[in-house]
Amino acid sequence: MNYEQARFNMVEQQIRPWDVLDPKVLDLFMSTPRHDFVAESQQALAYSDIELPIGEGQTMLPPRVEARILQALDTAENESVLEVGTGSGYTTALLAKSAKEVTTVEIFPSLQETAKARLKDFDNIQFEQGDAAQNWDDGKHYDVIFLTGAVASLPEAYKQKLNLGGRLALTVGQDHVMTTQIVTRVSDTEWETETLFETVLPFLIHAEAKDTFTL
Numbered sequence: 349m350n351y352e353q354a355r356f357n358m359v360e361q362q363i364r365p366w367d368v369l370d371p372k373v374l375d376l377f378m379s380t381p382r383h384d385f386v387a388e389s390q391q392a393l394a395y396s397d398i399e400l401p402i403g404e405g406q407t408m409l410p411p412r413v414e415a416r417i418l419q420a421l422d423t424a425e426n427e428s429v430l431e432v433g434t435g436s437g438y439t440t441a442l443l444a445k446s447a448k449e450v451t452t453v454e455i456f457p458s459l460q461e462t463a464k465a466r467l468k469d470f471d472n473i474q475f476e477q478g479d480a481a482q483n484w485d486d487g488k489h490y491d492v493i494f495l496t497g498a499v500a501s502l503p504e505a506y507k508q509k510l511n512l513g514g515r516l517a518l519t520v521g522q523d524h525v526m527t528t529q530i531v532t533r534v535s536d537t538e539w540e541t542e543t544l545f546e547t548v549l550p551f552l553i554h555a556e557a558k559d560t561f562t563l
Contacts, residue, residue, distance in 0.1 A: 351383050354395040358382070358411050362397045366412040373419045376442055377411065385438035385466055399550075402436045404456040407550060409496060413528070414439055417517045420530045420544055423447045423492050430488075430509070432480045433496035433552060437463030444470045447492065453480040455553050481555040483509075490514060497552035498526055507531060507539055519549045522557055 359377050368374065383394035386408070390400055399407035423429060423446040434440055434454035440463060444450045453476045454460040460477050467473055476484070483505035491511050495503075495518040506516050510533040519528045526549065530542045 349392055351381060351391075351395075355382065358395040358397075362410075362412045363415040366416055368412070368415040368419050370419045370422075372446075373415055376418070376445060377415060380438070380441055380445065382411070382438055385436040385441070400436075402459065403462075404459055406433075406435055406456070406459065408436050408438060409549070413547060413549075414442065416544060417494070417528060417530075418442060418446070420542070421492050421494065421515050421517055427491035428488075429492040429494065430484065430490040431494045431496065432484065434460055434463045434475070435496060437466045439494070439496055440467060440473060441470070443492075443494065444473050448472065449474070451476060451484075451486070451488075451490075453478060453484050455479050455481075479554055481552045493517070495519070495552065497555065498549040499552060499555040500557035502531070503555075507533070510539075512536070519547060524548060 355378060359374055363377060383391040386394045386400055393400060397410050399410060401407050425448060427447050429443050429447045429450045431440055431443055431450060431452040434452040440452045449472045451474045457477055460475060464475055482503045489509055489511045491514045493506050493516045498519040502520055510516055512533055514533050516531040519526050521527055527546050528544045532540045534540050
């Protein structure tokens with residue numbers, strides 16, 4: 349299979365038609381071999397517009413979704429990033445190429461170990477293992493926070509972890525009604541929210557809607 353051609357087709361046929369026109373983002377996807385972040389048996393599907401399974405019941409985000417979010421985040425090379433949900437490590441690589449440093453948190457040790465091996469050539473990634481569905485209480489603030497799975501509601505703790513001007517990317521809602529948003533901190537007490545698109549993504553572990561049934 350010609351992976352370079354497949355990568356070109358992904359950018360031109362999936363990503364660009366989804367209003368991703370920033371040359372920096374397009375170059376990022378062209379220069380990052382997505383097939384290196386999937387199992388060998390799935391490499392032929394690596395550039396398809398689907399949610400590929402990666403183990404532990406988890407999936408990779410479709411390329412067009414990742415690209416649209418990264419374009420909106422507009423990460424600068426001097427910025428710090430927190431990624432919640434390392435998964436395959438592909439989005440981690442995209443972020444690490446864009447930012448000064450990335451802290452990435454994964455709840456499943458098996459996925460983290462696989463991602464670490466794939467990302468061994470990066471020296472600006474810090475790997476953490478644990479449940480960060482509602483917060484990652486490391487005492488730090490970040491310029492960019494990316495929740496790679498859906499949440500039922502906006503975690504207040506992540507708004508507070510943003511630096512002034514910082515951006516939080518998340519997909520929020522219920523099972524069949526979700527929107528992907530960028531929340532920007534504009535002051536110590538104010539945030540602005542931009543809705544990018546409607547979609548449906550798997551929830552982060554422990555970020556699902558809680559039952560509200562009462563007797």
